[in-house]
Amino acid sequence: MTFEVVKTDAQTKARLGRLTTAHGVVETPVFMDVGTQGTVKALEPRDLVENGAQVVLGNTYHLMLRPGAEVIAAGGGLHKFMRWDGPILTDSGGFQVFSLAKMRKITEDGCRFNSHLDGHEFFLGPKESMAMQRVIGSDIAMVFDECLPYPCERDRAEKSVEQTIRWAQVSKDQPHAEGQLVFGIVQGGVYDDLRRHCAEELVKIGFDGYAIGGVSVGEPEEYMYKAVDASVPYLPEDKPRYVMGLGVMHQMAECVARGVDMFDCVIPTRVARHGTAITRNGNVAIKAAKWILDQGPVEEGCECYCCRNFTRSYVRHLLNADEILGLRLLTIHNVYALNRFMKEMRAAIADGTFADWKAQLHRQ
Amino acid sequence: MTFEVVKTDAQTKARLGRLTTAHGVVETPVFMDVGTQGTVKALEPRDLVENGAQVVLGNTYHLMLRPGAEVIAAGGGLHKFMRWDGPILTDSGGFQVFSLAKMRKITEDGCRFNSHLDGHEFFLGPKESMAMQRVIGSDIAMVFDECLPYPCERDRAEKSVEQTIRWAQVSKDQPHAEGQLVFGIVQGGVYDDLRRHCAEELVKIGFDGYAIGGVSVGEPEEYMYKAVDASVPYLPEDKPRYVMGLGVMHQMAECVARGVDMFDCVIPTRVARHGTAITRNGNVAIKAAKWILDQGPVEEGCECYCCRNFTRSYVRHLLNADEILGLRLLTIHNVYALNRFMKEMRAAIADGTFADWKAQLHRQ
Numbered sequence: 001m002t003f004e005v006v007k008t009d010a011q012t013k014a015r016l017g018r019l020t021t022a023h024g025v026v027e028t029p030v031f032m033d034v035g036t037q038g039t040v041k042a043l044e045p046r047d048l049v050e051n052g053a054q055v056v057l058g059n060t061y062h063l064m065l066r067p068g069a070e071v072i073a074a075g076g077g078l079h080k081f082m083r084w085d086g087p088i089l090t091d092s093g094g095f096q097v098f099s100l101a102k103m104r105k106i107t108e109d110g111c112r113f114n115s116h117l118d119g120h121e122f123f124l125g126p127k128e129s130m131a132m133q134r135v136i137g138s139d140i141a142m143v144f145d146e147c148l149p150y151p152c153e154r155d156r157a158e159k160s161v162e163q164t165i166r167w168a169q170v171s172k173d174q175p176h177a178e179g180q181l182v183f184g185i186v187q188g189g190v191y192d193d194l195r196r197h198c199a200e201e202l203v204k205i206g207f208d209g210y211a212i213g214g215v216s217v218g219e220p221e222e223y224m225y226k227a228v229d230a231s232v233p234y235l236p237e238d239k240p241r242y243v244m245g246l247g248v249m250h251q252m253a254e255c256v257a258r259g260v261d262m263f264d265c266v267i268p269t270r271v272a273r274h275g276t277a278i279t280r281n282g283n284v285a286i287k288a289a290k291w292i293l294d295q296g297p298v299e300e301g302c303e304c305y306c307c308r309n310f311t312r313s314y315v316r317h318l319l320n321a322d323e324i325l326g327l328r329l330l331t332i333h334n335v336y337a338l339n340r341f342m343k344e345m346r347a348a349i350a351d352g353t354f355a356d357w358k359a360q361l362h363r364q
Numbered sequence: 365m366t367f368e369v370v371k372t373d374a375q376t377k378a379r380l381g382r383l384t385t386a387h388g389v390v391e392t393p394v395f396m397d398v399g400t401q402g403t404v405k406a407l408e409p410r411d412l413v414e415n416g417a418q419v420v421l422g423n424t425y426h427l428m429l430r431p432g433a434e435v436i437a438a439g440g441g442l443h444k445f446m447r448w449d450g451p452i453l454t455d456s457g458g459f460q461v462f463s464l465a466k467m468r469k470i471t472e473d474g475c476r477f478n479s480h481l482d483g484h485e486f487f488l489g490p491k492e493s494m495a496m497q498r499v500i501g502s503d504i505a506m507v508f509d510e511c512l513p514y515p516c517e518r519d520r521a522e523k524s525v526e527q528t529i530r531w532a533q534v535s536k537d538q539p540h541a542e543g544q545l546v547f548g549i550v551q552g553g554v555y556d557d558l559r560r561h562c563a564e565e566l567v568k569i570g571f572d573g574y575a576i577g578g579v580s581v582g583e584p585e586e587y588m589y590k591a592v593d594a595s596v597p598y599l600p601e602d603k604p605r606y607v608m609g610l611g612v613m614h615q616m617a618e619c620v621a622r623g624v625d626m627f628d629c630v631i632p633t634r635v636a637r638h639g640t641a642i643t644r645n646g647n648v649a650i651k652a653a654k655w656i657l658d659q660g661p662v663e664e665g666c667e668c669y670c671c672r673n674f675t676r677s678y679v680r681h682l683l684n685a686d687e688i689l690g691l692r693l694l695t696i697h698n699v700y701a702l703n704r705f706m707k708e709m710r711a712a713i714a715d716g717t718f719a720d721w722k723a724q725l726h727r728q
Contacts, residue, residue, distance in 0.1 A: 317431040
C-alpha cells in the first residue's frame, strides 16, 4: 500500500498518514521544501536532513529551462545531481508557464512559450511535462494542468476544468519513471460544482494522490477552505491530498482539519532572504532596530542551529551587512520551524489533541 | 613561550612553528581566513572547523563602522558574537582607512575620515584602533600603520616609515585585551634600507610578532620577495613573521622559504563568489561551458564536502543560476584547498622535503 492512514482525528478530518515512495516513507501531514532550481535556496542536502525536511519539491519548468534535461540526465536524475536521497516531488510546470513565461500559443497539446530567462522558445504540454519529470526521476509527478487565477469568470473556469481533465488523462497515459507516483490536480476555482466534477473525473482516471490546485493564488482566506471543502468529499480516503503552494502555519492546520495531508511553499526560504523569521508567534523582522543589542535567539526555545548558536543582534548585523550567512541562518531557522510545526501537528493528531492544539495557534 | 620554532628547514629559511594564543595553538606556517564583517563570507564557524581553518581575521575598520563597538561589546566580544572559539587576529584598520574611506585629514594622532558606507565621520589612530581591537577581544592585535602604495617616492616612504614607527610605539603603549598579543608592521616599500630601519626600530619597541606590510599591493612578484628578504634578517628568530594580504599558493611557499610563518587573504572567498575554484593546478573557472556535463568533482582527489558530494556539472549549474549554494560550495572548497596546502607545507618542512615540495608546485 502506497498510502496508509494511521489514524483519523475524532473531532476533525485530520489524518496521520504514511506515504511510501521509491526514496523512503513520508510522514503526513507534511510540509515540502521547495528546491526550484535543484537546491533548496542556500541549503545543502545535509542541512535539509538536519532540519527535518522530508520531501524536496523540484520545479519542472525551471529545471527544463536550466540546466535542462540533458544535464540532469547526464547527472543520473535529480536525486543524484543534487545529492538528495529522500523523496522528490515535481510539479508539472503548468503554473510557471502560465505565470512566468511569455505565452505564444495554447493548443490542445499544450503551450508554446518563450523562456523568462533568455526568450528561448519551448513547448510544454502533458507529454513534454511527464517526459521531463521522468528524466528528473521524481518520486511523485504531478499532471500537467491549468492553474486558474482568482478571480475567474464561470465560463473560462468551465472550459479550463475540461482541459485540465483531458490533460490529466494524457499525463496518466505517458510512461513514467520506475516507481514514480502520479498525482492528479483538482481545479475549478471558486465554483464548488466544478471542483466536484473535476475531482470525480480525476478519480475515474485514477491517481496515486490528488492535489487541490488554484488555492493560495490571491483569494480571500475563506475561499481557500471553501475550495478544500468542495473537493475533499469526492476524493478517496486511501489516497493523499495535497494543497499546492500553501505554507502559512495556521492555514495549513485549517486545511489538515479539512482532510489535507501535504503542502509546499517557498515561504520559509523567500522570507528569509528578506530578513524575516517564521516563529510560533508570527513573523519577525530581524532587521528591525529594536534587535540591535538583543542577546536572545531568533526564536526563544527553538532548537535549530541558528537559534542554538547565534543572537538576534548578530543575525541582524549579518542581514544589514548583506552577508550571505545572515539569510542562510534565517533559512535554516525557517525550514526547521515549519518542519517542527508539522511534527507537532502529527504528534497532536497521534495523541488526540489536534483540535485543542489548532485552537491555540497564532493567526497571522 | 608564545612562539616556538619546532623545526627549521636545512635548505631554506622555512620554519615549522607553534604560536600559542588565548584561544588555542596555531600551527605555522598558517593561512588565516578573512572574516571581514564578523563572518568568513558564506561560512559558519562549524564550516571553518570542518575545513581546517585555524585563525579568523577580523577587520577593525569594517567592524568599527558596522555593527560598531557597542554591539560587539554587548555581544561579549567578537569570539562570542560570531561563535568562533579559535584564535582571531585583527588588523588595525589603517589599510582600509587609506584605501576605502574618504579621507578628511591626517594628523600625528591619526585620520579623520568619512565611512564608505554612509558618510558618517570617524576618527581612527593608534589609540582608537587599539581600543577597538580591545573591544573586539582579538588574540592578536596589529599596530596602526600606514600601508605604502606601490609605487611610492623615496621621500614619502621615508616620512611614512617614521610615522609608522611612532604609531607602533603609541599602539604598544595602549591597554590591550587580556592575553592579547600585539604585532608590529614593517613598512618601507621597495627601499631595503627603510625596511631594515623600520624592522630594527620595531624590534627595539618589542612586539610579540612582526608583519611585513605593503606587500601584494600591485607590485611585481620579485619586489614582494625583495621586501621579505630586506626585513626578515632584522627580525628576531623567536617571533612569528606575517606577510599581510597574500594568499597565492606558490607565493606563500616562496615567502615561507624566506622565513615567513603567517599569511591572510580574501582570495579563497572572493574568487569563489566569481565562480573560481582554487586547485593544486591553478584556478579553474567552473562556470565555463566545458564543464556542462562533467561528472567529476571540482578538484580531483579533494576531500572537501563539495568535492566528496557534487559534480562540476552541478556546481556550474548552481553558479549559472545565481544560487547561493554554488558560491558556498566553492567557498568551502577554496578554504579547504588553502588550509590543505598549508598542512602539506608543514608536513614537508617536518619531514625535510620542503625544497623539493616547493619545486614541484604549480605557478600561476
